[in-house]
Amino acid sequence: MAISDVHNILIIGPTSSDKNVDxxxxxxxxxxxxxxxGYKTSIIVEDPTSLLSSGEFLDRIIVEKVTGDNILKYLNDYHPDAILPTIGDKNALGIVASLNGKISNIRILGTNYLxxxxxxxxxxxxxxLSQNDLPVINFVSSDDETEIYSFIRKIGFPIIARRKYSNRHFSGWTNINNLFELDNFMALEELEDTKIExxxxxxxxxxxxxxxxxxxxxxxxxxxTIEDIEPIGIHHLDSNLIxxxxxLNDSKLQKLRNYSIKLAQAFNVVxxxxxxxxxxxxxxxxxxxxxxxxxxxETKFLEYxxxxxxxxxxxELSLGYHLDKVQLDSGSNFNGATEPFVDHITSRFPLWTDPKQKYLGPSKTSNSxxxxxxxxxxxxxNRGALNDKINDNLERYNKLRQLNDDELFEKIIHPTNWMLDVLLEALRRKFEIPVLSEVTSINVPYLVALQNVMDNSAVIRDDEVDENNIERLVEYGIKGVGNSKLLMNSDDIVTKTVVKSKRSIGASGPGFxxxxxxVTSxxxxxxxxxxxxxxxxxSPIITSKRDIMVRQFVLLQLVKSIEQNGLEPVVIGREPWTAPLSVRYNVLEIDDPHREMSELNLIPENKIFKIIDFSKFWNLDTSDSDNKNIFQINARELKNVNxxxxxxxxxMVVTDGKNYLAPSIIYRTKKNSQTYEISDFNNFLSVENKDEILTIIKHELDLYKxxxxxxxxxxxxxxxxVVTKVYEGMTEDIIRHELASSVHVIxxxxxxxxxxxxxxxLNLDEIFKNYxxxxxxxxxxKKFRFMDYDEVNKLIQSI
Known part of the structure; x- marks a missing residue:
């Protein structure tokens, strides 16, 4: 039964679209x-591009810095019935905590003050946690040396320590293994009003x-559940996740499951x-x-x-629905109490756009x-971290093989983002798995898996594929990895490349x-x-957070448009696209990290109406350049003058090869060290400016038909x-253009x-029309704001 006195909800949005694209x-x-x-909803958000065009479902969008003061101002002005903070990143939880005692009858949905x-x-x-008999690490925060040494005698070494300054900042954690190291840490001169944790x-x-x-x-x-291959000490999102x-065996899994549920009860998390x-x-x-x-x-990764x-x-749980009676589309029921049982493994591997080695530690350094x-x-x-088509592993191997054993061991005890490659090289040199597990704290099953990867790659390299080992090779995902041509050419039926459903028993029931x-074998x-x-x-492979946002936005608009025009969208990418729920009913999503779909011929050729290539880095067919059914919409630089x-x-110009529409113009200017950008500038251009810009468009695009x-x-x-840059296809500006323009260019x-x-x-007004x-x-x-025509006109006059 839904909560009856909630009708109008304020959503606390994420602070930065680049950091919180997930x-x-x-x-x-x-x-x-x-x-x-049927709820009325408003959202306060710093960057409206994070909305992914969901603004059509919102009754009010407030573009302001997401702070407690601005939330309170909104509450006093509009008096919503409830606040929903669960999609607003950690900042939203801080705001909720700060609101305790400042609001009276406004509900906090999902996550309470405590x-x-x-x-x-x-x-x-x-x-x-201690009150509820849950296992937690006790700590001390004090400026009293007697208290600190007494606490350490109780817990023993090793410990970690840091300084907490009066301005709420902290030093980094220091590992301390004995009394000598502790005395040295305590003897360091620091500012007054400092506590040691x-x-x-x-x-x-x-x-x-x-x-x-x-x-x-x-x-x-x-x-x-998610497991980190690397141990604690390496940032969770710099680790390889499985x-x-x-x-975990069943008894350990049930133990941690019970702890998790008990914690949610202890804090009354809904x-x-x-x-x-x-x-x-x-x-x-x-x-x-x-x-x-x-x-x-993490929850977005788990959802996929x-x-x-x-x-x-x-x-829906926040609104009072029972776990076994939620509604996915306000009509069909979904039993959320049935725990999913998956028949496959999903892994998330971090990427670094900078090819240099990064030392792994408690701070996050990966950017995708x-x-x-x-x-x-x-x-x-094989498909992820060791995929040479993504990570240039072959170049890494060649560099690592030039190291002597001592130099290699140094890289083992001081891990970098090359850790798995380093371990493969160590295994090739016959380093023992128990020793590697002891030194790295990586669980043995993963080291055994790396050993299998190395051994079976050697089988292919040495031309030792036969009926006794071919099935095992395929199970290990060797097919599709650079040196596997011999396996790919095998006549054995087991080596056939196939497409498998990502089944999840419980979640994938009737009606969902x-x-x-x-793609697998x-x-x-x-x-x-x-x-x-x-x-x-x-779909493209992702190289940065900004790329993810652009991909999410473009794919969503493409799929919606294809479906609305009566065709079936099929999205094929190097990695999965986590589509919004309503879109998942209408689109087939196939992730294909080794680009094997082109060989399968699963889709009847006479059913492929068109191919829209947004891949940016790859083509499925070498004859693409001559294929008139393929439309390349990935960004390609045509001109760049400094x-x-x-x-x-x-x-932004959309063309059929002959005629043009320019429905979105973004104006950018600088004054007094401030940079201003104004969308929909079409409506502020003079006839003379429109005529000059159209002449420029025709001149620059005359060769592109x-x-x-x-x-x-x-x-x-x-x-x-004067034209300085020309790009063909979807640049990162597409989101702002689409959000700003009443004409949806995609x-x-x-x-x-x-x-x-x-x-x-078409006349000038029709070409540049924007409603x-x-x-x-x-x-x-950084600072976004919506303004009406008069406000913008006044701003233009002032700058």
């Missing part, structure tokens, strides 16, 4: 289901995270609660290190791994990741279709295509516009691809 589809799912259930505060105040976190060291323990769902009626379910946790554990398999010591009572990067619609279920699926640890290693697939394909004509969209100017416009989107950057010099592009034409003889009445203004690329 929350973008969760945000879309949340506001869409609230809209379908849970929010405990994510920041370690003393409260420890106290609550000390706790038991768990460096080298295995790290796990469990995500549970809980409703207001004490019903709870385990959604999924789901489900494969190194919705998703992710609990992190440190586990020592030698001593069976177990500690809860932190909990996250909200949606996060398990097919469980986490974001939608979370918001790739997600792959498989049926064994070896397969996901799962259209996620991945085996005997039979799971995928079946209907008779509808299809448009295939090739001409500086204080005033610039960015013009194909359907596509173009982006022109034009600088004002001596009262004339949908227009799809219609042109399907055969529509732009009308002949928007709200304008997105950005100051110094």
């Amino acid at each position: 929350l973008s589809t969760a945000l879309y799912d949340t506001v869409e289901i609230l809209h379908k259930l 849970a929010s505060l405990a994510t920041f105040k370690r003393e409260l976190f420890i106290k609550r 000390i706790e038991r060291s768990i460096r080298g323990f295995s790290e796990y995270s469990f995500t549970v769902m809980r409703d207001r009626y004490e019903n709870a379910a385990l959604v999924g 789901s489900p946790a494969v190194s 919705g998703a609660c992710t609990v992190h554990f440190a586990y020592n398999h030698k001593t069976n010591e177990c500690y809860i290190t932190e909990f996250i009572p909200r949606l996060s990067e 791994a398990t097919s469980y619609p986490l974001a939608t279920v979370v918001v 990741s790739i997600v792959v699926n498989g049926f064994s640890i070896e397969e996901v290693l 279709m799962n259209h996620n697939y991945f 085996g005997i039979s394909n799971d995928i079946e295509f209907n008779d509808r004509n299809k448009i295939i969209v090739r 001409i500086a100017g204080d005033t610039t416009i960015k013009v 194909e359907i596509n989107i173009f982006n022109l950057e034009i600088v004002k010099r001596n009262d004339h516009w 949908d227009t592009l799809v219609k042109l691809i399907l055969g529509n034409k732009i009308d002949e003889g 928007d009445s709200d304008y997105l203004v950005t100051v110094n690329e």
